Amino acid sequence: MVKSTEKNLSNFLQIKKYKMETITIKETISKLLESILDHNNFEMHDELTAKDVDGWDSLSHMMILTKIEEAFNIKFKLRDLNKLKNMGSLVSVIQSKI
Amino acid sequence: MIFNSLSFVVFLVPVLLIYWSFFRKNSSYQNIILLISSLIFYAYADYRFLILLILSIGINYFLGLKIRRSEKELIQRRFLYLGLIFNIGLLIYFKYFNFFYEGFVKILNIFSIDANYNTLNILLPIGISFFTFQTLGYLIDVYNEEINPSNNLLEFSLFISYFPKILSGPIERAKSLIPQIEKKRIFSYEVFTDGLRQILWGLFAKMVIAEKCAEIVNPIFDNYENHSGSLLLIGSFFYAIQLYADFSGYSNMAIGISKLFGIQLMRNFATPFFSTNISDYWRKWHISLTTWMMDYVFTPLSFTLRSYQKRGLVISIIATFILVGFWHGANWTFIFYGLLHGLYFIPLVYSGKMNKSQIVAKGKLIPSFKELFKMLALFVLIMLTDIFFRANTVTEAFNYIASIFSYSLFKFPNELLSSSYLIGFVLLAFFILVEWKHRERHHDFEISNYNIIIRWSWYIIIFLLILFFGKSSETFIYFQF
Numbered sequence: 001m002v003k004s005t006e007k008n009l010s011n012f013l014q015i016k017k018y019k020m021e022t023i024t025i026k027e028t029i030s031k032l033l034e035s036i037l038d039h040n041n042f043e044m045h046d047e048l049t050a051k052d053v054d055g056w057d058s059l060s061h062m063m064i065l066t067k068i069e070e071a072f073n074i075k076f077k078l079r080d081l082n083k084l085k086n087m088g089s090l091v092s093v094i095q096s097k098i
Numbered sequence: 099m100i101f102n103s104l105s106f107v108v109f110l111v112p113v114l115l116i117y118w119s120f121f122r123k124n125s126s127y128q129n130i131i132l133l134i135s136s137l138i139f140y141a142y143a144d145y146r147f148l149i150l151l152i153l154s155i156g157i158n159y160f161l162g163l164k165i166r167r168s169e170k171e172l173i174q175r176r177f178l179y180l181g182l183i184f185n186i187g188l189l190i191y192f193k194y195f196n197f198f199y200e201g202f203v204k205i206l207n208i209f210s211i212d213a214n215y216n217t218l219n220i221l222l223p224i225g226i227s228f229f230t231f232q233t234l235g236y237l238i239d240v241y242n243e244e245i246n247p248s249n250n251l252l253e254f255s256l257f258i259s260y261f262p263k264i265l266s267g268p269i270e271r272a273k274s275l276i277p278q279i280e281k282k283r284i285f286s287y288e289v290f291t292d293g294l295r296q297i298l299w300g301l302f303a304k305m306v307i308a309e310k311c312a313e314i315v316n317p318i319f320d321n322y323e324n325h326s327g328s329l330l331l332i333g334s335f336f337y338a339i340q341l342y343a344d345f346s347g348y349s350n351m352a353i354g355i356s357k358l359f360g361i362q363l364m365r366n367f368a369t370p371f372f373s374t375n376i377s378d379y380w381r382k383w384h385i386s387l388t389t390w391m392m393d394y395v396f397t398p399l400s401f402t403l404r405s406y407q408k409r410g411l412v413i414s415i416i417a418t419f420i421l422v423g424f425w426h427g428a429n430w431t432f433i434f435y436g437l438l439h440g441l442y443f444i445p446l447v448y449s450g451k452m453n454k455s456q457i458v459a460k461g462k463l464i465p466s467f468k469e470l471f472k473m474l475a476l477f478v479l480i481m482l483t484d485i486f487f488r489a490n491t492v493t494e495a496f497n498y499i500a501s502i503f504s505y506s507l508f509k510f511p512n513e514l515l516s517s518s519y520l521i522g523f524v525l526l527a528f529f530i531l532v533e534w535k536h537r538e539r540h541h542d543f544e545i546s547n548y549n550i551i552i553r554w555s556w557y558i559i560i561f562l563l564i565l566f567f568g569k570s571s572e573t574f575i576y577f578q579f
Contacts, residue, residue: 058392059377059411059447062404078398082242 025072025091032067036060046088072098099142100577101351102301102570109139114358118285125282129256132279132359139261140225147223150188151259157184158233159254162240162247174241181237185230192226197428227425227579228267229258231390236272238394245272253279262356266348266576268366268386275361283360292546293357295557296350299543302560303347305568307529310522311340312571319488322498327507330498332514337488338481339526342371344575345384350541369537371480371530372458374472376442379480387425391418411447416440426487426579431495435486442479457538525567 026044034040037055042048050056056064068090069075074097084090099105113135121127141148161181168174190198236257239245248254257275258264318325318333325333349366356363370382380388396418403410416437423436458473459465465473482499489495513519536542545553 058396059400059415062400062411063407065401066404066407076401078401079242081397081401082244 021095022091025094026087028071029068029087029090032071033064036064036067044087046086046091048087049085068094074098099139100574101297101348101355102305109135109142110355110358117359122282122285125280126252128283128359129252129279132260133252133256136256136259136261136264140259140264143265144224146221147226150223150226151229154185154188154229154233155255155258157181158236158258159248159251161237162254163249165237165240166247178237178241182234185234185237189226189230192220192222194428195220222578224577225265228269229264231269231387232258232271235269235390235394239272245276248272248276250280260356260361262352262359262361263363266345266352266574266579268349268352268364269390270363270386274364278361286360288546289357289360292544293354295543295545296354296357296541298354298557298560299541300347300350300352300354301568302564303343303350303529303542304574305347305564305570306525307343308340308347309569309571310525310567311336311343313569314519314522315340315488319498322494322501325501326509326511327502327504328509329511329513330502331507332511334481334485334498334502336522338477338484339529341484341487341575342367343529346542348574348576350543353541365541367542369533369542371477372473372534372537373476374458374469375446376439376476376479377446378456379476380439387422391422395421408447412444415443415447419443430492431486431489434492434495435483438483438486460538521567525563528563 030040030044033042033053033056037053037060039054042053050061065076065081072094074094076093076097080093083093099109113131117128117131121131137148137152140151158181161177161184164177165174165181168177236245240247248257253276256279257270257272260270260275263270315333315337318329319337322330322333346367353363353366364386366384366386368382368385370379373379373382396414399417400411400414403414406413417440419436419440420433421436422439423432423434426432426435458469482502485498486492486495489498533542536544545556548556
């Protein structure tokens with residue numbers, strides 16, 4: 001009984017830790033986007049795509065990715081690029097690397 | 099057989115009837131009739147290369163499956179490389195061999211090595227630039243796990259050889275075409291009539307506008323040394339319109355014909371001259387090629403060079419556009435054409451004004467003065483660059499441009515007053531106005547929402563224009579690529 005409670009608790013904490021990270025990652029990306037694109041007219045959520053954000057086009061895309069790599073100290077692979085469909089997938093690719 | 103010929107009608111009508119009657123039972127039946135017709139169609143265009151097409155289908159089908167079924171990434175990559183070598187090799191051999199060979203011998207000559215060369219007499223298999231790009235994209239998508247490889251040889255063969263697009267595109271993606279031929283197609287009256295409308299507009303663009311422009315352009319370009327700068331400028335204006343009308347007309351026919359079979363091909367042109375900057379123009383011009391280049395050349399290249407920031411971007415853009423130019427043919431004129439377009443992007447990259455594709459004066463009847471000015475300035479830039487596209491050599495293109503900007507630029511060209519030119523301008527004005535009116539729609543002649551009397555008046559007007567002014571030549575500009 002006690003054990004299972006402990007397990008639940010640790011699960012809960014892990015989920016919480018995971019959620020915290022997701023939120024921090026998103027906050028960091030938000031700030032990066034703001035500084036690169038000079039505006040914050042977008043709402044951060046998992047379904048957000050480059051199309052919804054003014055100025056996020058194929059050209060600024062690479063600069064955004066470079067800044068993200070620097071900020072999280074990670075390296076994307078070319079294959080990762082195709083997995084980046086929206087903000088949710090970007091966050092999970094980042095999570096898989098830190 | 100080209101789309102605007104009687105022999106094509108004789109081919110198309112029975113195929114359509116059989117397709118929607120005896121063979122409509124399921125997708126396999128539909129695909130069988132389409133595949134057989136496609137192979138006949140290709141053989142009719144050039145039977146000598148039918149074997150090559152079949153070989154390419156077989157090898158790419160096999161490699162797609164091999165890439166996915168190999169467990170180690172290293173092996174997958176080897177099969178991908180094999181496919182890249184095969185497809186690019188085909189293209190280089192048939193299209194670029196003499197170009198590289200000649201260049202190589204010239205370099206030897208520079209170093210005083212005496213070498214002679216006889217260029218090989220290699221015939222260009224029709225449609226090769228289009229179908230090899232499709233197979234290349236397919237293998238890369240399979241490798242990147244973007245799509246599953248096709249395990250149905252019938253469907254895969256049809257994906258490559260489907261006759262509405264085999265000769266000159268649009269360059270289709272497996273992602274969008276294969277799912278459509280996996281399912282049984284059900285007849286839709288709306289789609290069918292929309293296809294007919296799009297064909298009608300394509301016929302008009304090709305047979306009336308492009309042919310009329312050709313009639314004016316050819317004598318000017320063929321004898322440019324003897325014309326005034328003002329007439330040369332007019333010649334380059336008509337050529338830019340000819341190129342657009344010829345290829346967008348072809349594309350509208352191809353897409354329209356495919357709609358008759360219930361298959362949607364990708365859009366190839368989105369009224370590109372109604373753009374206010376060069377990047378917007380390229381998002382609307384030959385879309386199936388530019389998006390291909392974007393996905394398979396520009397993105398990997400700019401990704402590799404991303405640490406060089408904007409310089410990396412500029413290098414990637416220029417390299418991509420040189421390749422876009424070179425894709426059209428083994429000639430320095432095309433390389434120059436691509437290079438120039440790449441250079442035009444530099445101010446945009448540094449000013450950070452890379453906008454998304456947008457419709458000029460959306461929801462309005464006419465553009466603002468500023469928009470109009472930007473569109474015109476861009477058009478002049480494009481039409482001058484198109485001279486490289488049309489000229490036989492780079493020197494000829496430079497001479498042509500130099501002759502434009504001479505004192506005779508201010509000489510009034512008397513040809514303008516001839517009936518041929520006047521008719522040309524009136525037809526062009528009509529063409530441009532209709533395109534402008536429909537710039538927010540799915541295609542240039544999407545008028546399904548008009549009431550029936552207006553719709554039919556349109557059809558009759560266009561039909562009569564084709565009847566009175568239409569001409570039929572045996573080819574399209576893009577068939578040579």
